Amino acid sequence: MTVLVIAEHDNQNLKPATLNALSAAQQLGGAIEVLVIGSNCQAVAQQAAAIAGVSKVKVSDNAVYAQQLAENTSQLIAKLAPAYSHVLAPATTTFKDVLPRTAALLAVNMVSDVMAVVSADTFKRPIYAGNAIATVQSSDAIKVLSVRTTAFDPVSTSGGSAAIEAISDLFEAKQTQFMGAEIAKSDRPELTSAKLIVSGGRGVGSKENFAIIYALADKMGAAVGASRAAVDAGYVPNDLQVGQTGKVVAPELYMAVGISGAIQHLAGMKDSKVIVAINKDPEAPIFQVADYGLVGDLFTIVPELTAKL
Amino acid sequence: MKILVAIKRVLDYSVKVRVKTDHSDVDLANAKMSMNPFCEIAVEEAVRLKEAGVASEIIVVSIGSKAVQETIRSAMAMGADRGIWIDSGEAALSPLTIAQLLAKVVQAEQPSVVLLGKQAIDSDDNQTGQMLAALCDYPQATFASKVTIADSKATVVREVDGGLQTLQLALPLVVTTDLRLNEPRYVKLPDIMKAKKKPLDTQTPESLGVSLNNSVKMIKVEPPSERKAGIMVPDVDALINSLKNQAKVL
Numbered sequence: 079m080t081v082l083v084i085a086e087h088d089n090q091n092l093k094p095a096t097l098n099a100l101s102a103a104q105q106l107g108g109a110i111e112v113l114v115i116g117s118n119c120q121a122v123a124q125q126a127a128a129i130a131g132v133s134k135v136k137v138s139d140n141a142v143y144a145q146q147l148a149e150n151t152s153q154l155i156a157k158l159a160p161a162y163s164h165v166l167a168p169a170t171t172t173f174k175d176v177l178p179r180t181a182a183l184l185a186v187n188m189v190s191d192v193m194a195v196v197s198a199d200t201f202k203r204p205i206y207a208g209n210a211i212a213t214v215q216s217s218d219a220i221k222v223l224s225v226r227t228t229a230f231d232p233v234s235t236s237g238g239s240a241a242i243e244a245i246s247d248l249f250e251a252k253q254t255q256f257m258g259a260e261i262a263k264s265d266r267p268e269l270t271s272a273k274l275i276v277s278g279g280r281g282v283g284s285k286e287n288f289a290i291i292y293a294l295a296d297k298m299g300a301a302v303g304a305s306r307a308a309v310d311a312g313y314v315p316n317d318l319q320v321g322q323t324g325k326v327v328a329p330e331l332y333m334a335v336g337i338s339g340a341i342q343h344l345a346g347m348k349d350s351k352v353i354v355a356i357n358k359d360p361e362a363p364i365f366q367v368a369d370y371g372l373v374g375d376l377f378t379i380v381p382e383l384t385a386k387l
Numbered sequence: 388m389k390i391l392v393a394i395k396r397v398l399d400y401s402v403k404v405r406v407k408t409d410h411s412d413v414d415l416a417n418a419k420m421s422m423n424p425f426c427e428i429a430v431e432e433a434v435r436l437k438e439a440g441v442a443s444e445i446i447v448v449s450i451g452s453k454a455v456q457e458t459i460r461s462a463m464a465m466g467a468d469r470g471i472w473i474d475s476g477e478a479a480l481s482p483l484t485i486a487q488l489l490a491k492v493v494q495a496e497q498p499s500v501v502l503l504g505k506q507a508i509d510s511d512d513n514q515t516g517q518m519l520a521a522l523c524d525y526p527q528a529t530f531a532s533k534v535t536i537a538d539s540k541a542t543v544v545r546e547v548d549g550g551l552q553t554l555q556l557a558l559p560l561v562v563t564t565d566l567r568l569n570e571p572r573y574v575k576l577p578d579i580m581k582a583k584k585k586p587l588d589t590q591t592p593e594s595l596g597v598s599l600n601n602s603v604k605m606i607k608v609e610p611p612s613e614r615k616a617g618i619m620v621p622d623v624d625a626l627i628n629s630l631k632n633q634a635k636v637l
Contacts, residue, residue, distance in 0.1 A: 147554075148517065149526055171547040175529045178482065178517035187481045187603045190512045200606065205511055209404035210413050213606040253526040253557040257542065261549040270548075274636070298637070310567065316532070317550045323425075323506065323566060325548070331636040342400075348614060352634045354626065369617035370629050382623045387637070 079108035079198070080133075084155060084167040084176075085126055089116045089144070092125040094271040095168035097232035099225040100129065103166050104233065105195040109133045112240075113158065115151050117144035123242050130237030138245040146172060149251035152179035157247055159184055159220050163198070169224040169326075177224050186218035193229035207322040207345035227270060228328035228349055262317050269318065272301035275329045277320055277347070280307035281336020281357065281376055288313050290377070291335060294384045303327065303347075305337045321346035336376050339364030356380070388536075388558075390433045390442045391498035392467065393489050393519075394426035394449045396458040397509040410607045413509075422458050425504025427465075428564040431571040432534060433502055434466035441536050442500070444468050448492050450475050450485055456587065463582035464574040470587040473595065481601045482510075486518035491595040493523050498559060500541065505530050505563040516563035526556040530565040 081103045086093040096112075103110045111134045112126040123137040136158070142150055155176070159165050165180065167173035169191050181188035193211070194202035200215045201223065269275065276298065278291040288308075295302045303325070304318040320327055322345040332350035337343060339355070339362055347353070348367050355368035356376050365371040372379060398404065399419040407414045422430075436442040447467040449455040452475070459470035473488055480488075493501060501523075506513035520527035528534075528543035532551070535542045536558075545552045546565045592599055620626045630637045 145552075148529070152521065171530060174513050175517065175527070178512075178514035179521040179527065181514070182483060182486060182518035182521035185483070187483045187601070188512075188514055189603060190514060204611070205608070206398070206404040206413060206509055207511065208611055210406050211609050211611050213609075215604045215606050216602060217604070218602045251526060253560070254528075255555045257553040257555050259547075259550065259552045306566065315550060316546045316567065317548060322508070322511070331630070331634075348611075352630070352636050353614075353617070354630070365619075366616065367614045369614075369634065370626055371617060371619045372621075372623070372626050373619065379623055383626070386623060386627055 079163040080161065081106050081108050081110050081164045081166060082158065082162040083110060083112050084165070084173065085112055085114045085122060086168050086170050086172055087114065087116060087119060087122040089119045090121055092122050094232060095170050095227045097235065098227035098230045099166050099168040100131070100233045101230035102192060102195055102225045103164070104131060106164055106198050108163065111136060113155065114138070115143045115146055115154060117141050125235070127240040127242050128236055128238055130234055132238050132240045135240050135242045136245050137242055138247065140248055142248055142250040145256040146176070147251070147254050147256065148176045148179050149254050150249045151176050152183055153249035154247055155180045156183035158245070162220065164221045164223060166223045166225055168227050173224055177222055181222040184220055184222065186220055186222060187216065188222040188224070189214060189216060190224050191226045192223045193226045207341055208348065209341065226326060228326055262315055266295060267299070267301040269301045269303055270325050270327055273330045274298050274300035275303050275327060275331070276300045276333045276335065277303035277305065277337060278308055278313070278335050279305035279337030280311065282308060282313060285313045290380045294380050297384045297387050305343045334364050334368070335380060337364055338362045339367065388442050389444045389446065389496060389498040390436060390500045390502060391493060391496055392429050392433050392445060392447045392462065392502045393515070394430065394447055394458060394462055395423045395504070395507045396420050396449065396451060396455045397423045397507055400424055400508055406608050406610045410609055412605065412608050420454065422461050423504050423507045425506060425564055427571040428566070428568050429502040429504050430462045430465050430467060431569045432564060435569065436536065437466065446471065446496055446498065448473065448489065450480065450488055452477055459587060460582050461574070463585045464578045465572060469585055471590060472587060473590045473592065475592055475599065478599050479601060479605065480599060481603055482512050482514035482518055484597065484599055484601065485515050486522055487597045488592060488595055489519050490522040491597060493519070500536065500558065501525070501561045503561065503563050505565055516561050520561035523561070525559055525561050527561045528554055528556055529563045531562050532565050532567045534562055534568065
């Protein structure tokens with residue numbers, strides 16, 4: 079039994095989400111190989127080869143894979159998959175796009191958002207925005223799984239020395255062309271792997287007012303998140319959204335500021351170790367999941383907090 | 388140009404989820420059911436494309452028991468022209484089976500654009516659109532926040548983890564909708580009355596030649612572990628003190 083884990087990366091660096099997926103792979107048992115698909119991505123392959131427990135790294139390095147378009151990468155993964163018992167990847171937007179397409183090419187079902195490995199064929203996953211946990215058993219010959227990264231501790235990035243093997247198969251669908259991307263550049267920690275997060279909601283009131291959230295986050299060395307309402311209102315870009323259909327986070331500390339706590343938001347953060355809620359409405363549902371609640375005006379509380387930390 | 392929209396009937400987003408006491412599934416008895424919010428966004432986008440003169444016909448398809456006819460009528464009230472109900476009874480279908488059924492409809496109808504919600508808020512799979520694209524060998528634009536169709540090409544802005552990505556795709560294609568693509572309209576009573584007269588065709592998995600194999604079996608469903616109720620702190624100093632000395636996270 080050999081498990082294939084597909085690496086999340088940006089052609090230069092292996093993303094931490096891959097380390098969580100590797101952790102889930104270890105729980106399945108068997109040998110673990112990593113597949114890196116990209117362009118000029120040899121550095122990523124070397125980072126993957128250095129991870130303890132990885133027995134081999136396969137790297138498909140070609141300009142056609144620069145943007146990892148699903149039409150191309152799904153065919154490559156489907157070609158390699160029959161040699162493996164399981165194909166895993168973190169449940170990032172890259173693999174939410176690619177893995178179901180891969181599974182359909184293999185004529186198998188897929189298990190999304192695995193949050194616990196019960197056995198090699200049985201998994202737990204959240205349904206209904208995490209308001210119910212389903213245990214599912216797959217009888218497919220190749221099990222295609224996406225992994226909820228917050229549910230698995232990352233493996234160590236060192237201690238291994240796997241062989242790197244080049245893969246030469248090329249798949250290039252001409253119907254899809256990459257036109258461009260607006261990728262947010264930030265010196266703040268990445269939301270999905272941050273230890274501390276300060277999140278703002280509708281109560282923050284405007285794009286300008288969000289400055290107080292950024293100021294507090296910077297004082298704490300925290301990442302910044304937001305509720306759907308704040309993103310919909312245009313206060314912050316979409317990549318900050320935490321929730322059922324946005325990012326799922328589980329930091330040591332999640333500070334919810336001016337967030338009422340709709341179930342769709344709670345679905346993305348309720349596994350945080352410590353939750354703090356700051357809201358002027360004492361009846362806000364966020365207080366029902368908060369370890370520490372502070373009722374009051376966020377425009378007074380947040381600057382005071384920033385000053386006193 | 389024809390647009391096919393696939394929609395799903397789900398537990399209404401505002402209803403509190405209750406797990407059955409025998410842990411076999413979520414309890415849907417007598418619960419309010421609605422069109423999946425992402426599917427509503429897909430229908431709205433199709434209607435806007437028709438209003439803009441890009442599309443000429445909107446066909447809406449849904450799979451399930453008799454009750455999904457009501458969901459199809461809701462889409463018709465929003466502006467879809469005709470419907471296809473695939474009567475699968477009460478069977479639990481996997482995304483792959485659903486994609487196989489939809490692929491048969493795509494084959495028969497030959498739409499230029501297939502629109503689906505990116506995920507259903509009950510099973511939270513986020514798979515069907517991508518699987519359908521694979522089975523039809525169509526390009527896919529998932530998690531769309533802007534769709535422009537001109538000169539037989541679609542330009543789609545997608546919401547990705549790092550921000551936004553823009554793709555240009557040849558038709559026919561599959562698009563799955565994200566939250567910010569549009570805000571679905573409220574339907575008016577006359578439109579609801581009109582929708583009752585629109586054509587609704589019935590198919591079955593047998594008539595489409597698809598067998599219902601589900602290789603992923605639901606063993607049990609449990610409620611999530613509850614968080615313990617916390618404490619209210621009176622002021623900022625008390626909060627800092629608690630975080631430093633009690634929770635030890637600062």
